[in-house]
Amino acid sequence: MADTDGVNKKHVSQKHPLLAKSLIDSSEPEPTSRVLVIYTGGTIGMKTNDSGVYEPKEDFLVNKLRTLPMFHDNAYADENLGEDEGDFLIMPHGLMYGEMEDLNSHQRGRRVMYRILEYKPLLDSSNMMMTDWGKIASDIHEHYDCYDGFVVLHGTDTMAYTASALSFMCENLGKPIILTGSQIPIFEVRSDGRDNFLSSLIFAGLYTIPEVLVCFDNKILRGNRTIKNDAGSFAAFISPNLPPIATLEIHIQVDWSAVFRSTGTEKFRVHTNMCQNVGLLRMFPGITTQTVRAFLQPPMQGVVLQTYGAGNAPDNRPDLLSVLKEASNIGVIILNITQCTKGCVMTSYATGKALEDAGVICGGDMTPEAALTKLSYVLSKETWTLDKKRKFVKRNLRGELTVVAKENITILDFELIESVARALSVSSTEEVKKLRDALYPSLMCAAAQTGDNQALEKLRELGGNLSSHNQDGRTALHVASREGHVSTVQYLLHQGASVHLKDSNGFTPLHDAIMRKHISIIRLLVKTGAILTLKPIALAMELCCAAASEDIETLQAYRTAGANLNECDYDKRTPLHVAVDTGCERSVHFLLDNGASWSLEDIFGNTAIDCAKKRNFTEIIELIEAKQRELSVNENGTQ
Ligand code: ASP
Numbered sequence: 001m002a003d004t005d006g007v008n009k010k011h012v013s014q015k016h017p018l019l020a021k022s023l024i025d026s027s028e029p030e031p032t033s034r035v036l037v038i039y040t041g042g043t044i045g046m047k048t049n050d051s052g053v054y055e056p057k058e059d060f061l062v063n064k065l066r067t068l069p070m071f072h073d074n075a076y077a078d079e080n081l082g083e084d085e086g087d088f089l090i091m092p093h094g095l096m097y098g099e100m101e102d103l104n105s106h107q108r109g110r111r112v113m114y115r116i117l118e119y120k121p122l123l124d125s126s127n128m129m130m131t132d133w134g135k136i137a138s139d140i141h142e143h144y145d146c147y148d149g150f151v152v153l154h155g156t157d158t159m160a161y162t163a164s165a166l167s168f169m170c171e172n173l174g175k176p177i178i179l180t181g182s183q184i185p186i187f188e189v190r191s192d193g194r195d196n197f198l199s200s201l202i203f204a205g206l207y208t209i210p211e212v213l214v215c216f217d218n219k220i221l222r223g224n225r226t227i228k229n230d231a232g233s234f235a236a237f238i239s240p241n242l243p244p245i246a247t248l249e250i251h252i253q254v255d256w257s258a259v260f261r262s263t264g265t266e267k268f269r270v271h272t273n274m275c276q277n278v279g280l281l282r283m284f285p286g287i288t289t290q291t292v293r294a295f296l297q298p299p300m301q302g303v304v305l306q307t308y309g310a311g312n313a314p315d316n317r318p319d320l321l322s323v324l325k326e327a328s329n330i331g332v333i334i335l336n337i338t339q340c341t342k343g344c345v346m347t348s349y350a351t352g353k354a355l356e357d358a359g360v361i362c363g364g365d366m367t368p369e370a371a372l373t374k375l376s377y378v379l380s381k382e383t384w385t386l387d388k389k390r391k392f393v394k395r396n397l398r399g400e401l402t403v404v405a406k407e408n409i410t411i412l413d414f415e416l417i418e419s420v421a422r423a424l425s426v427s428s429t430e431e432v433k434k435l436r437d438a439l440y441p442s443l444m445c446a447a448a449q450t451g452d453n454q455a456l457e458k459l460r461e462l463g464g465n466l467s468s469h470n471q472d473g474r475t476a477l478h479v480a481s482r483e484g485h486v487s488t489v490q491y492l493l494h495q496g497a498s499v500h501l502k503d504s505n506g507f508t509p510l511h512d513a514i515m516r517k518h519i520s521i522i523r524l525l526v527k528t529g530a531i532l533t534l535k536p537i538a539l540a541m542e543l544c545c546a547a548a549s550e551d552i553e554t555l556q557a558y559r560t561a562g563a564n565l566n567e568c569d570y571d572k573r574t575p576l577h578v579a580v581d582t583g584c585e586r587s588v589h590f591l592l593d594n595g596a597s598w599s600l601e602d603i604f605g606n607t608a609i610d611c612a613k614k615r616n617f618t619e620i621i622e623l624i625e626a627k628q629r630e631l632s633v634n635e636n637g638t639q
Helices: 009-014 017-025 060-065 074-080 130-146 159-169 193-206 289-295 318-329 350-357 368-379 386-394 410-423 429-449 453-461 476-483 486-494 509-515 519-527 536-548 552-560 575-581 585-593 608-615 618-638
Strands: 032-041 088-090 111-123 149-153 177-180 212-216 219-222 246-248 252-254 278-282 302-307 333-338
Touching: 032 130, 032 193, 060 111, 074 088, 111 130, 111 193, 130 149, 130 159, 149 193, 159 177, 159 212, 159 368, 177 193, 193 212, 278 289, 278 368, 289 318, 302 368, 318 333, 318 350, 333 368, 333 386, 368 386, 429 453, 429 476, 453 486, 476 486, 476 509, 486 519, 509 519, 509 552, 519 552, 536 552, 536 575, 536 585, 552 585, 575 585, 575 608, 585 618, 608 618
Parallel strands: 032 111, 032 149, 149 177, 177 212, 278 302, 302 333
Antiparallel strands: 088 111, 212 219, 219 246, 246 252
16 A cells, blocks of 8 residues: 555654654655556547558557646656656646545645556457456455555447446455546647646545546546446536536545445455446337347347337337347346436336346446446356346446435434534534534544544434544544444445545554454454554554564454564564563564564574574574474475
């Protein structure tokens, strides 16, 4: 993650080892967020060729971006980026971040540092295939732990398909994936590409919105809700059935209550083998039975049927209905969506009911792109039965479908906030909203502090966002993790609370759990995808301190969180060197049992066993030698 390694190496190396502990309190100047930019092609990076038409050109984009100050702060990079960070670009600080009231100070103060992974060949998105979606998903998976967010530069023509597909393929997503492109190449005098790309980088780096999104024309739209609506306008995309998740005007406004969060305690993974036997069939007056029958022939497994208005097809065409029914009976999943850009399928007309009776599934307000890719995803789940596939097609999996809320709970909400608003003489809608945004995070943290799941559930029902943060950037999950309330942590994770959110000091809930040595919570968070975000040197110092004070519980906590116990300090001394030198036998025991190496040399050329010999610690020498014997017996035994 960014905090571990994405910063200012020169500052780090100048600090004295004894001062290094201060690194963990994030006093580090200029913290950064890391973004991986996957450049697949599209107009955004194209160049006019000799015949006067646009075409992509290898390495052109990245080399040009390096020359543009809003995309790359060359002076800062020269001064601060390490040797292994040469292929990174880093955005400048300043006005471009605008007014980001929603972010805590730690997030707001970050620079965005990004690396471009350029595909070969670069593609016009009209040439893309389902396998290209799989490649993007796999690349995100491969780099997932090392970046805070992802930007996919993509042609606009099939962007809505890719965004929809990725939303399904990326399971248990905890970080933003933002697709963007442009109508005019980024290096033309007039271009929408600069704003689109800059906004995407800012969102991917600074806003932990765990969704696949499309950024275009100063709006952030949910990817699986978008359609390309205008071939000639900068506002190329619309999201007809869901307002933007965020708007980027002078103020950046995020509708946090609309953010879709995957729930549960499973790690991020990708599902890449999409089913290709799917299709889109658009009804028109007089469509023949032969056409429909031919379309539904094997190997077809799933069809999106685009019907009229609110989901209607002729109910005076028994021939047509029986073809649909036959196909459905032999296992083809048929999903009914409307041909209208906006609105949804309902069964309020006899003509719509007839389709339902023929086994056609109601697709609600899904876009054609979302419906098609959802079918492709669900059908590719080899271990699922047909019944399960049908059930999942109907379900809202990634926010692609509006599910009508059953209860009306806004009255209660109104009462709670109203009474406080009255007491404070606040009256306008905007002020009441602000009041609510200010009150809820504190109430949630208070409930998490005492492990009061019922109170949290009540607040959630009242419209509260369980991932919102208080003034210190701390969420209910930070607090519950620190206090050791396992069932509250479980509850919050099942409600989609993010394990990646950092408080104002840059710490995630995992750090809270480690500090308090809550092993079962650490396990739960790690299972859900949490990773250590301490810089290696800061981690080494923590481990060395724990080793020197025989604090086995802390060593255990870090170990459970996935720490490398051979992490070394400025003098290349590992926790084992320190444990040996301080004569802490229990620490030596623990470290050896957990894979610590006795053969690593510090900068003075000493291994841990050399240290023990120098100090004549016979028990420790015996411990290490016993471990050596044990390992060599095991190795020989397995040979
Ligand atoms: N044909 C281009 C593409 O989709 C159009 C664009 O990028 O806007 O790749």
